[in-house]
Amino acid sequence: MTLRDVARASGCSVATVSRVLAGTRPVGADTARRVRAAAEKLGYRPNHAARALRGRATGTVGLVLPQITNPFYPALVRELTHALHAEGRAVLLADCDDDPVAEAEYIDDLLARRVDALLVIPADERRSRDAVAAAAAQVPLVLMDRDCGPGVADSVAVDNSAGMALVLGHLAATGRRRVWFVGADGTASTAAERRAAYAAGAAALDEGAAGRIALGDFSVAWGRAAVDLVWEARPDALVCANDLIAVGALQRLRELGADVPGDVAVTGFDDIPMAALAAPGITTVRQPVPELAAEATRLLNHRLAGDDGPQRAVRLAPDLVVRESSAPRSTARGDGQHARAASGRATEVPVPRQVP
Amino acid sequence: MTLRDVARASGCSVATVSRVLAGTRPVGADTARRVRAAAEKLGYRPNHAARALRGRATGTVGLVLPQITNPFYPALVRELTHALHAEGRAVLLADCDDDPVAEAEYIDDLLARRVDALLVIPADERRSRDAVAAAAAQVPLVLMDRDCGPGVADSVAVDNSAGMALVLGHLAATGRRRVWFVGADGTASTAAERRAAYAAGAAALDEGAAGRIALGDFSVAWGRAAVDLVWEARPDALVCANDLIAVGALQRLRELGADVPGDVAVTGFDDIPMAALAAPGITTVRQPVPELAAEATRLLNHRLAGDDGPQRAVRLAPDLVVRESSAPRSTARGDGQHARAASGRATEVPVPRQVP
DNA sequence: CTGAAAGCGCTAACAT
DNA sequence: ATGTTAGCGCTTTCAG
Numbered sequence: 094m095t096l097r098d099v100a101r102a103s104g105c106s107v108a109t110v111s112r113v114l115a116g117t118r119p120v121g122a123d124t125a126r127r128v129r130a131a132a133e134k135l136g137y138r139p140n141h142a143a144r145a146l147r148g149r150a151t152g153t154v155g156l157v158l159p160q161i162t163n164p165f166y167p168a169l170v171r172e173l174t175h176a177l178h179a180e181g182r183a184v185l186l187a188d189c190d191d192d193p194v195a196e197a198e199y200i201d202d203l204l205a206r207r208v209d210a211l212l213v214i215p216a217d218e219r220r221s222r223d224a225v226a227a228a229a230a231q232v233p234l235v236l237m238d239r240d241c242g243p244g245v246a247d248s249v250a251v252d253n254s255a256g257m258a259l260v261l262g263h264l265a266a267t268g269r270r271r272v273w274f275v276g277a278d279g280t281a282s283t284a285a286e287r288r289a290a291y292a293a294g295a296a297a298l299d300e301g302a303a304g305r306i307a308l309g310d311f312s313v314a315w316g317r318a319a320v321d322l323v324w325e326a327r328p329d330a331l332v333c334a335n336d337l338i339a340v341g342a343l344q345r346l347r348e349l350g351a352d353v354p355g356d357v358a359v360t361g362f363d364d365i366p367m368a369a370l371a372a373p374g375i376t377t378v379r380q381p382v383p384e385l386a387a388e389a390t391r392l393l394n395h396r397l398a399g400d401d402g403p404q405r406a407v408r409l410a411p412d413l414v415v416r417e418s419s420a421p422r423s424t425a426r427g428d429g430q431h432a433r434a435a436s437g438r439a440t441e442v443p444v445p446r447q448v449p
Numbered sequence: 450m451t452l453r454d455v456a457r458a459s460g461c462s463v464a465t466v467s468r469v470l471a472g473t474r475p476v477g478a479d480t481a482r483r484v485r486a487a488a489e490k491l492g493y494r495p496n497h498a499a500r501a502l503r504g505r506a507t508g509t510v511g512l513v514l515p516q517i518t519n520p521f522y523p524a525l526v527r528e529l530t531h532a533l534h535a536e537g538r539a540v541l542l543a544d545c546d547d548d549p550v551a552e553a554e555y556i557d558d559l560l561a562r563r564v565d566a567l568l569v570i571p572a573d574e575r576r577s578r579d580a581v582a583a584a585a586a587q588v589p590l591v592l593m594d595r596d597c598g599p600g601v602a603d604s605v606a607v608d609n610s611a612g613m614a615l616v617l618g619h620l621a622a623t624g625r626r627r628v629w630f631v632g633a634d635g636t637a638s639t640a641a642e643r644r645a646a647y648a649a650g651a652a653a654l655d656e657g658a659a660g661r662i663a664l665g666d667f668s669v670a671w672g673r674a675a676v677d678l679v680w681e682a683r684p685d686a687l688v689c690a691n692d693l694i695a696v697g698a699l700q701r702l703r704e705l706g707a708d709v710p711g712d713v714a715v716t717g718f719d720d721i722p723m724a725a726l727a728a729p730g731i732t733t734v735r736q737p738v739p740e741l742a743a744e745a746t747r748l749l750n751h752r753l754a755g756d757d758g759p760q761r762a763v764r765l766a767p768d769l770v771v772r773e774s775s776a777p778r779s780t781a782r783g784d785g786q787h788a789r790a791a792s793g794r795a796t797e798v799p800v801p802r803q804v805p
Numbered sequence: 806c807t808g809a810a811a812g813c814g815c816t817a818a819c820a821t
Numbered sequence: 822a823t824g825t826t827a828g829c830g831c832t833t834t835c836a837g
Contacts, residue, residue: 095814106824111816118817121822138561142501143814146829151498153562156542161527164722167517174517174544178555183562186512186542188530199534205494206509206539313726340726347728366520367723370669370696372703451830462808467832474833477806499830502813 094137103131114139145207153183154393155203157196159216159239159281161188164337164365165380166214169237172386173212180390182209193217197224204231210393215241217280233396235389240282244404247396249389252408253283253362256378257290259413260332260360261298263376267421269330269358270299275319275342276334278308287334287362295332309338316341324349329357330419336361336368339375343418358419374416381409450493459487470495501563509539510749511559513552515572515637517544520693520721521736522570525593528742529568536746538565549573553580560587566749571597573636589752591745596638600760603752605745608764609639609718612734613646615769616688616716617654619732623777625686625714626655631675631698632690634664643690643718651688665694672697680705685713686775692717692724695731699774714775730772737765 096107096114103110105124112118113128114137120128131137145151154177158166174184185208187199193216201224203211210233215221222241228234229246236248264272274291277284288306295302307322309315316338323331324346333339339361346353353359353373361368364379388407452463452470459466461480468474469484470493476484487493501507510533514522530540541564543555549572557580559567566589571577578597584590585602592604620628630647633640644662651658663678665671672694679687680702689695695717702709709715709729717724720735744763 096816097814107815108817108825109823112823115816119822124823138557140502140814141562142498142507143829144816145498146496146502146813146831147815147817148829153541161517161523161530162722164520164523167520167523170542171517171544171546174542175546178543178558183541183558184543185509185539186526186530187534187540188527190527190531201494202534202539206497344726344728366518367726370700370723371726372700372728452832453830463831464809464833465807467830468807471832475806480807496830499813500832502815502829503831503833504813 094135095140096137098135099128099132099137102135103127150209151207152181153185153206153208155185155187155200155206155208155211157187157189157199157203157211157213159189159191159196159214161186164367165238165335165363168382169386172383173389176386176390180394189216191216193220193224196221200224200228204228208232210234210397212237212389212393213246214238215282218242218282218285219280233393235392235396237385237389238283240406247392247405247407249385249392249407249409250283251378251380251385251411253286254290254293255408256362256380256411256413257287257332258294259378259411260362260376261291261294263413263415263419264330264332264358264360265298267358267419269419270302271305271326271328272298272302272330272332273305273307273323273326273328274332274334275316275323275338276306276308277311277315277338279310281311284311284334291332311335311337313337313341313344316343317345320345320349324351331357331359333359333361336363336365336375336377339377339418340367340371343371343373343375353418354420355422360419364414368414369416371418373418373420376416376419377414379412379414381411384409450491451496452493454491455484455488455493458491459483506565507563508537509541509562509564511541511543511556511562511564511567513543513545513555513559513567513569515545515547515552515570517542520723521594521691521719524738525742528739529745532742532746536750545572547572549576549580552577556580556584560584564588566590566753568593568745568749569602570594571638574598574638574641575636589749591748591752593741593745594639596762603748603761603763605741605748605763605765606639607734607736607741607767609642610646610649611764612718612736612767612769613643613688614650615734615767616718616732617647617650619769619771619775620686620688620714620716621654623714623775625775626658627661627682627684628654628658628686628688629661629663629679629682629684630688630690631672631679631694632662632664633667633671633694635666637667640667640690647688667691667693669693669697669700672699673701676701676705680707687713687715689715689717692719692721692731692733695733695774696723696727699727699729699731709774710776711778716775720770724770725772727774729774729776732772732775733770735768735770737767740765 096110100107100110113120113125189196196216214237218241226245234246276288292303307319320342361375361377364377368375368377452466456463456466469476469481545552552572570593582601590602632644648659663675676698717731717733720733724731724733
């Protein structure tokens with residue numbers, strides 16, 4: 094099924110058919126109808142390869158992730174693919190398995206396949222930089238979730254500082270003072286941002302809080318290990334840098350017989366599905382995933398439309414989702430049902446907020 | 450950077466360059482070296498669009514999923530993309546959001562983009578059938594995880610019957626008798642297969658067990674609701690059709706003050722990450738995800754190589770992963786640490802087993 | 806072993 | 822408003 098077949102069937106030239114189907118130029122209403130009818134009847138589908146060769150666009154966007162098995166990403170991938178498909182683009186997916194070398198290879202391959210644009214969640218703040226910068230010089234590129242140094246490309250992410258501030262405000266309001274931060278010293282920018290935000294805000298809670306920081310990685314195992322490190326100091330709240338850490342901390346605290354939230358509150362970050370399902374449910378910072386995806390595609394479209402203005406770093410405001418793991422000590426004492434009632438609707442509609 | 454540039458730089462024709470780089474025909478060792486050097490120096494990358502237009506292959510495979518946010522799929526997507534990338538293919542991802550209509554559109558679009566092959570996890574056993582069958586007539590297509598009627602295409606999935614048999618054998622061995630099945634009556638083939646396997650195997654446990662079946666969908670919410678339906682019958686085991694149901698059941702049982710596994714054992718299916726992290730850890734059937742992905746790509750490669758033999762349905766044997774949620778009643782009484790020791794390595798290396 | 810040349814299906818000048 | 826035609830970059834006959 095080619096344009097020629099449709100042209101033959103509708104008694105006109107390939108150029109006319111092309112114009113009708115692409116809507117490039119005005120075509121006689123009558124011819125247009127005949128062409129469309131023929132195309133329909135023959136089940137004509139344009140050949141994207143030919144179109145890509147001739148024109149300059151493949152209608153394809155590359156999506157490069159560190160780890161699709163990181164439970165925060167599936168929801169983001171879902172929203173991104175839906176948004177892009179709605180614009181008629183297809184998504185080439187690459188999972189680089191947290192390896193910046195593999196990441197560079199995937200980016201190269203995607204460029205060789207002439208993707209129109211790239212969405213990249215960089216694996217490593219430093220070591221992803223060169224490949225990303227090189228790619229950004231060739232096609233519109235938007236960084237998501239994590240950053241990789243200043244001036245590399247447009248970026249869209251949650252406002253990690255605002256999220257951490259929400260957590261600290263909540264803990265302060267519910268009387269927590271002996272707070273510890275259980276974070277990550279990894280090479281993802283989110284690790285540093287959340288840690289810095291904690292350090293900046295914790296002093297308001299308690300003089301020593303800003304210094305009470307334990308660093309590992311973004312994993313359940315580290316959450317467990319961290320509890321063993323800090324538990325003897327008897328914290329009354331553990332502020333975890335993501336939900337996986339919080340899940341691990343919760344597990345270990347339960348094993349040690351600690352009462353959460355009675356003895357100690359635990360908070361996470363991201364609001365992965367597991368955060369709602371853990372027992373007790375984990376108080377966490379919900380990333381505005383649909384808005385992040387919408388913002389990223391909007392940015393991409395601007396660039397694809399030729400906008401070559403200055404780089405933008407969009408930061409969206411998150412919500413605090415209060416669940417049982419941080420309930421005030423007076424009210425919650427292992428009563429699952431009551432605790433459940435406390436969870437859920439405690440959020441407000443996220444307002445996209447742009448920081449220039 | 451085109452072949453012409455490389456040809457010019459290495460002082461030979463485009464044809465020769467093409468032959469060197471594609472390794473299609475023997476080329477003089479000396480020329481070959483010069484060509485490769487020039488290509489390297491110029492940073493030449495073949496234009497896939499042109500290659501696709503000229504030849505017949507795009508080097509691209511479409512992957513169509515019902516829901517990337519279903520926690521079983523990310524691991525599968527990971528393995529599939531890695532396997533395909535290792536062969537130099539790229540993966541076009543489509544998430545159809547459990548909607549067979551959207552699924553049909555995505556499949557159409559992928560075919561228009563001339564994917565070399567399709568991997569499809571059908572959204573609906575019946576309503577996905579036509580689109581899948583039509584696609585299978587055009588390109589090699591392998592169904593994964595779920596089926597969509599007999600004779601539609603090659604398929605690769607876990608052996609659901611064997612998995613259910615493992616669960617029932619384990620429950621029988623640990624003295625459970627008043628067993629209920631908490632399943633799904635949805636339109637995914639896995640629902641029916643697991644239910645049938647339960648019905649077939651449960652009679653060995655107890656006369657009435659085969660009839661004790663509650664059906665909803667594959668969700669946490671249904672797991673919770675199911676407990677309210679069956680709890681007054683005082684089951685001593687809940688066999689859930691997947692892990693999400695088991696998570697919900699566990700939540701609700703905890704709220705009701707039931708002791709798991711003391712009063713009642715709970716089992717799941719799939720071994721999603723959450724199954725290991727729930728408290729208590731959920732005994733479940735682990736799907737051999739890497740093997741499923743390897744088998745699917747192997748099948749695809751056979752078809753791409755021209756194999757037009759009869760359709761195949763590969764079923765791989767799963768493992769039982771025993772965790773605390775089904776520990777024998779005598780030994781486990783809320784002791785997390787002991788229970789943890791019981792989890793983990795209780796698996797054997799999965800042996801791919803083909804059912805013709 | 807190497808080169809010249811014919812297209813793959815489409816779009817965008819350029820003509821009419 | 823429509824037709825004719827020249828390629829996009831590549832692979833693959835067909836000659837030499």
